[in-house]
Amino acid sequence: MTAQPFKITLPGRLENLETIGDFIARSAQALGLDKDQTYQAQLAVDEACANVIQHGSLPDTEGSISLECCRQGDACVFTLRDQGQAFDPTTVPPPNLQADLHRRKPGGLGIYLMRKLMDKVSYRTEQGTNILTLTKKLKP
Amino acid sequence: MQLTTKRLHRVDLVSVEGRIDASTAPQLEETLRSIMAEERFRLVLDLTNVDYVSSAGLKVFLGVQKEAKKWNRGELRMTGLQPRLKETLELVGLIPLFKFYDTAVEAVGSF
Numbered sequence: 052m053t054a055q056p057f058k059i060t061l062p063g064r065l066e067n068l069e070t071i072g073d074f075i076a077r078s079a080q081a082l083g084l085d086k087d088q089t090y091q092a093q094l095a096v097d098e099a100c101a102n103v104i105q106h107g108s109l110p111d112t113e114g115s116i117s118l119e120c121c122r123q124g125d126a127c128v129f130t131l132r133d134q135g136q137a138f139d140p141t142t143v144p145p146p147n148l149q150a151d152l153h154r155r156k157p158g159g160l161g162i163y164l165m166r167k168l169m170d171k172v173s174y175r176t177e178q179g180t181n182i183l184t185l186t187k188k189l190k191p
Numbered sequence: 192m193q194l195t196t197k198r199l200h201r202v203d204l205v206s207v208e209g210r211i212d213a214s215t216a217p218q219l220e221e222t223l224r225s226i227m228a229e230e231r232f233r234l235v236l237d238l239t240n241v242d243y244v245s246s247a248g249l250k251v252f253l254g255v256q257k258e259a260k261k262w263n264r265g266e267l268r269m270t271g272l273q274p275r276l277k278e279t280l281e282l283v284g285l286i287p288l289f290k291f292y293d294t295a296v297e298a299v300g301s302f
Contacts, residue, residue: 065214090275097245101213148284157253160283161246167282
């Protein structure tokens with residue numbers, strides 16, 4: 052049931068994003084998030100993984116991204132570990148969403164979405180491993 | 192993700208099926224840009240069968256809209272936006288930058 056965390060380890064390739072999405076959906080629902088929250092968690096984790104795959108200069112090894120989902124009290128916690136370049140997404144300033152079309156910059160939306168969709172996002176490194184933790188509170 | 196393109200008299204209709212994420216968004220971008228490369232800037236994107244769009248897709252929408260609207264030569268308009276996708280577009284402030292229609296016929300006819 053929910054006592055054991057859900058885990059998956061995959062090569063850091065963009066074509067694996069769908070598999071990651073399916074894994075998050077299954078885990079999130081089993082851990083008690085409702086459908087809307089599950090979609091939000093899927094999107095937030097997808098953004099985090101896509102960012103690592105595209106900009107993290109991951110080593111070319113099979114298990115370069117690993118994900119773990121577990122229940123901690125009244126929240127679901129999604130932990131992403133990778134051996135890519137150190138990068139703290141929580142330090143990225145939000146994009147200007149009020150700018151008109153010509154002034155809108157196309158980038159930066161992923162990290163913004165990730166932070167907006169989750170209740171808490173935190174980052175740390177441990178012996179060369181990036182650890183990003185995304186927390187989503189269950190509805191009471 | 193599957194793409195179907197239909198060339199109409201004044202408009203190009205691109206229908207998408209599946210997920211638009213960082214893996215599939217480049218294919219969508221290439222399709223829309225290849226239409227614009229033929230000097231056709233009136234575009235309708237049918238998202239009726241799209242249940243997932245990540246920021247990679249939003250980036251394509253934004254970039255193509257900027258290109259299409261240059262010198263008032265055209266626009267990217269959308270139809271079939273599902274409620275969850277609408278929420279995502281709202282979160283990143285994209286709703287005011289696009290016109291949305293209930294059906295593809297309305298969207299095509301709007302040009």
